[in-house]
Amino acid sequence: MALKTMLKFSRGFRYQSLARTTQSFSTHDQDEGGWNRTRTKSSGNFTQVAGAAVAGVAGFCLYSYLNEPAVSAATKEETTLQAGEVKEGLPFYSLDEVRAHDDNEKRIWVTYKQGVYDITDFIPKHPGGGEKILMAAGASVDPFWASYGVHKNADILKMLETYRIGNLSEEDSKVSLHNVVDPYDSDPRRHPALQPRSLKPYNAETPLKILADNFFTPNDLFFVRNHLPVPEIDLASYEIEIEGVGVKSMKLNLEQLKKFPKYTVTSTVQCSGNRRSEMTKVKPVKGLDWGQAAIGNATWTGVRLRDVLLAAGLKDDQPGVEHVQFEGLDTDPSMHPYGASIPIEKAMDPKGDVLLAFEMNGEPLTRDHGYPVRVIVPGVTGARNVKWLGKVIVSGKESDSHWQQNDYKGFSPSTDWDTVDFSSAPAIQELPVISAICDPVQGDKVKPVDGKIPLRGYAWSGGGRKIVRVDVTWDQGKTWGVAKLEQESNKHPYHWGWTLWTLEVPVPPNAKKLEVWVKAVDSTYNTQPEGFANIWNLRGVLSNAYHRVTIDINTGKK
Amino acid sequence: MALKTMLKFSRGFRYQSLARTTQSFSTHDQDEGGWNRTRTKSSGNFTQVAGAAVAGVAGFCLYSYLNEPAVSAATKEETTLQAGEVKEGLPFYSLDEVRAHDDNEKRIWVTYKQGVYDITDFIPKHPGGGEKILMAAGASVDPFWASYGVHKNADILKMLETYRIGNLSEEDSKVSLHNVVDPYDSDPRRHPALQPRSLKPYNAETPLKILADNFFTPNDLFFVRNHLPVPEIDLASYEIEIEGVGVKSMKLNLEQLKKFPKYTVTSTVQCSGNRRSEMTKVKPVKGLDWGQAAIGNATWTGVRLRDVLLAAGLKDDQPGVEHVQFEGLDTDPSMHPYGASIPIEKAMDPKGDVLLAFEMNGEPLTRDHGYPVRVIVPGVTGARNVKWLGKVIVSGKESDSHWQQNDYKGFSPSTDWDTVDFSSAPAIQELPVISAICDPVQGDKVKPVDGKIPLRGYAWSGGGRKIVRVDVTWDQGKTWGVAKLEQESNKHPYHWGWTLWTLEVPVPPNAKKLEVWVKAVDSTYNTQPEGFANIWNLRGVLSNAYHRVTIDINTGKK
Numbered sequence A, B: 001m002a003l004k005t006m007l008k009f010s011r012g013f014r015y016q017s018l019a020r021t022t023q024s025f026s027t028h029d030q031d032e033g034g035w036n037r038t039r040t041k042s043s044g045n046f047t048q049v050a051g052a053a054v055a056g057v058a059g060f061c062l063y064s065y066l067n068e069p070a071v072s073a074a075t076k077e078e079t080t081l082q083a084g085e086v087k088e089g090l091p092f093y094s095l096d097e098v099r100a101h102d103d104n105e106k107r108i109w110v111t112y113k114q115g116v117y118d119i120t121d122f123i124p125k126h127p128g129g130g131e132k133i134l135m136a137a138g139a140s141v142d143p144f145w146a147s148y149g150v151h152k153n154a155d156i157l158k159m160l161e162t163y164r165i166g167n168l169s170e171e172d173s174k175v176s177l178h179n180v181v182d183p184y185d186s187d188p189r190r191h192p193a194l195q196p197r198s199l200k201p202y203n204a205e206t207p208l209k210i211l212a213d214n215f216f217t218p219n220d221l222f223f224v225r226n227h228l229p230v231p232e233i234d235l236a237s238y239e240i241e242i243e244g245v246g247v248k249s250m251k252l253n254l255e256q257l258k259k260f261p262k263y264t265v266t267s268t269v270q271c272s273g274n275r276r277s278e279m280t281k282v283k284p285v286k287g288l289d290w291g292q293a294a295i296g297n298a299t300w301t302g303v304r305l306r307d308v309l310l311a312a313g314l315k316d317d318q319p320g321v322e323h324v325q326f327e328g329l330d331t332d333p334s335m336h337p338y339g340a341s342i343p344i345e346k347a348m349d350p351k352g353d354v355l356l357a358f359e360m361n362g363e364p365l366t367r368d369h370g371y372p373v374r375v376i377v378p379g380v381t382g383a384r385n386v387k388w389l390g391k392v393i394v395s396g397k398e399s400d401s402h403w404q405q406n407d408y409k410g411f412s413p414s415t416d417w418d419t420v421d422f423s424s425a426p427a428i429q430e431l432p433v434i435s436a437i438c439d440p441v442q443g444d445k446v447k448p449v450d451g452k453i454p455l456r457g458y459a460w461s462g463g464g465r466k467i468v469r470v471d472v473t474w475d476q477g478k479t480w481g482v483a484k485l486e487q488e489s490n491k492h493p494y495h496w497g498w499t500l501w502t503l504e505v506p507v508p509p510n511a512k513k514l515e516v517w518v519k520a521v522d523s524t525y526n527t528q529p530e531g532f533a534n535i536w537n538l539r540g541v542l543s544n545a546y547h548r549v550t551i552d553i554n555t556g557k558k
Helices: A003-020 A022-026 A032-040 A044-066 A073-082 A095-099 A130-136 A142-147 A154-161 A305-311 A344-348 B003-020 B032-040 B044-066 B073-082 B095-099 B130-136 B142-147 B154-161 B305-311 B344-348
Strands: A107-112 A115-118 A164-168 A195-198 A203-205 A240-244 A250-252 A262-270 A295-304 A323-331 A337-343 A355-360 A374-376 A389-395 A434-439 A452-460 A467-473 A480-482 A484-486 A499-506 A513-522 A547-553 B107-112 B115-118 B164-168 B195-198 B203-205 B240-244 B250-252 B262-270 B295-304 B323-331 B337-343 B355-360 B374-376 B389-395 B434-439 B452-460 B467-473 B480-482 B484-486 B499-506 B513-522 B547-553
Touching: A095 A107, A115 A154, A262 A355, A262 A374, A295 A305, A295 A452, A305 A344, A305 A355, A305 A389, A323 A344, A337 A344, A337 A389, A434 A513, A434 A547, A452 A467, A452 A513, A452 A547, A467 A499, A480 A499, A499 A513, B095 B107, B115 B154, B262 B355, B262 B374, B295 B305, B295 B452, B305 B344, B305 B355, B305 B389, B323 B344, B337 B344, B337 B389, B434 B513, B434 B547, B452 B467, B452 B513, B452 B547, B467 B499, B480 B499, B499 B513
Parallel strands: A240 A389, B240 B389
Antiparallel strands: A107 A115, A115 A164, A195 A203, A240 A250, A262 A295, A295 A355, A323 A337, A323 A389, A355 A374, A434 A452, A452 A499, A467 A480, A467 A513, A484 A499, A513 A547, B107 B115, B115 B164, B195 B203, B240 B250, B262 B295, B295 B355, B323 B337, B323 B389, B355 B374, B434 B452, B452 B499, B467 B480, B467 B513, B484 B499, B513 B547
């Protein structure tokens, strides 16, 4: 039940309470019952208050995801340290004075470290929705930012400082933050070869150069996409709850889950933001600065969601059922879980292969990949492959989580943060066709052998659409070579795994550089767009234009 | 049983027999029994000879499809008439001399009208495969070309003349062609508004400007894609044969077919070659010169193929079954039917909506659209929506028809007719996402109203993938407007029908021309490639790059 993580969040949360709503929150028992009450918002005045606080907390949290920095948090430490420090020449305010500014009429103030900020004018620009941020009014943002280390990057802090109006009084600033516990303290250790894109939450990708070396990506080198701290789960109390329309509510522990027929499926998992770093060069986007390796391929072993839902009494074509929602046991400071949903047709498709998986490449899941059980939704974007599965809800509606409703959607290149209407676009499910050159990587210096350079990479398409061809050009499209493909062959109508490809490309005599492009074609003969400008979108998702790499040629001459 | 058409072909066929293989073919009874024997190649010496002849005839026929002219046959009448005329200075040969040249060692000769040609060197270049053309060796091509009027276009005749070696003797050229009957004589009358792309076989598209006026394309204006003469079918003897692996052979007349549950499905049907005329501008391709209207949308009423196959005893996941083949009653001169197949998963998908359809937009099918019964395979290219359905074969293999094996496939832009290996690419089934501007059309002169011009068009994607956005730009991609969509709304997981769209685009003051582009995005967030150069393929299929139209602006000034 992720109890330890919960308690850490609760402590941070209590600090927030002390600063603003002591009375309400001092009654919030930091035990499992309290956690349950907050999540279910079942009844009573306490719950109401907690529910309201939840909205605000969630608002601030969500802000952090929408503003995932395009640079690693760790790289701009200096700027980070300057923000929130005392600024000469600005007035000093007490916590009470700050607290008095908690609505639009009185202006909305917040504190960060010793800085006081009037964020009233920022609220309408808040990507997660203006109303959500309001619960942070008149108080400190520190405990949230302790949870979301990703906030502490130069861009966000610089933006915050533009709203600076004063300093917190010396006395009140002595209210120490030492009781704010870092909920990421218990995150697992990771392999040092992983390339982090953010540390808290931890997001990292496989070194690109080795990505195409293995048809099955090694577990410890598989990209990690966490939205929240990794929950600490005690197998002894672990259960998956099944509930909703057309099913009899039930709870399954791991042992009970494993009694269903066991299946193993090869499936590629890819983040919607893979290759975002290329799109952001056209015009900045908000999100983790993923290279080309926020993707991996593995075998997943578990039981079929369909079998579990049938056992819970769900019928095919049950009226009123349109989606299956998943909740993770990873939670934000308000105890809101990570959530996502998939269409019922995918969930119940006998050939859809949606698994509640407990093994990855034949080993039990690691904590970063969802131990003890995660959902695998083959052909569908990683965000719906919910890790640390806590709950399955059969419903007429999509998940109302931020990640389903207000993130992971595509928009026109002319849609910006002022005009975006997240309700106008469908949540990403199946992903479009994509490919990348993994080796050599941009800027590698390579010596041709017999006038040729070998390239290798991957190609993949969502929805089980098999890659039927990979085209590579070394002369800006005048000539296209057809790559040799490595892929699983089977009679299954869907092809969930990726395709690795190789091709030797010719190097013109005396060339000092060679620019190579790759594009893939899938079984529907969809192919990739040529460039990023016309598929640009404000979140930098679906970044599947041709991958173009320039190689330095080692001519062997001085 | 298409008897009339068959007899016409038989007569042409007999002429061929007279010229070369009188003995074999004079025993070929031109009745329904003979037709059956030819098709089934069941046994005996006669059948063997017929079978061999079939291969050759088919070879020549196929050549005609692969070389569908990019210009209408009717436009170059003059060149057509010159080919095959007596050429001064060349030797004269008798039919016996021609007949003696029927293999590679002796060289391979054919005649066309009074021309004699040595086509030995052309055989390896024959797109339909060298071995197939050999049965025409030592004889006249005239009867085939009477059947395939499309041959009589300048490009093919010019090519033929490059192989000219002599003239047919005056005496033998008196062997009249008057007994060759035109098998297209009994084709139906068509609406004069249709825009023909070839006359024999008849292929025509809807006038583009009116295509987006109707969500359901009127039957008489719906594009027509015929590969062969339209069969004349007598309902009294009409039956569909069901046979193959895992089914009990059975025959269903229309009355029996209609006893199955009746379904109506909205489905767009599109030719794989739609918009070929844009791709061919990059570099010539072989195929009918389709504009943007080889596509239409209709309701189709019939019974589910799944229901029929279940009634014939087929089980879901029947071992050994991978495809369902269809044969039309439209046949080539050798009585080979048009054929295609679809994967068993599509055929048996309870939500796949594959119909044996007898109504289109609520009316019985017209002859051009497959009367009395055609297959509708929603989301799949038109070529698999077999018309005039004669036979359904459940099989472990794809259809071995030319159109499944050696046509309707995609290749790399660097693959040409010398290097193409049709077995290396999958037969097109689901089509990629596409869109077009229908009104205004290229070159229209339009007067802006309030500085704006309204555009309208269509967008569609194969596989039931719904269109989720249509983007239009009027400034080469600097600004993209999001079009208003008209589409059916339903709870079905697949969206087979097209989407119509409209958008008013701004015209800069004093602009004399405005170039507008459109691209669509489907529910997998696949979108269209930007240009044709990098998706070019030798057959000009899958031509789904951005549609770009230049409009002349009526400024109201002289």
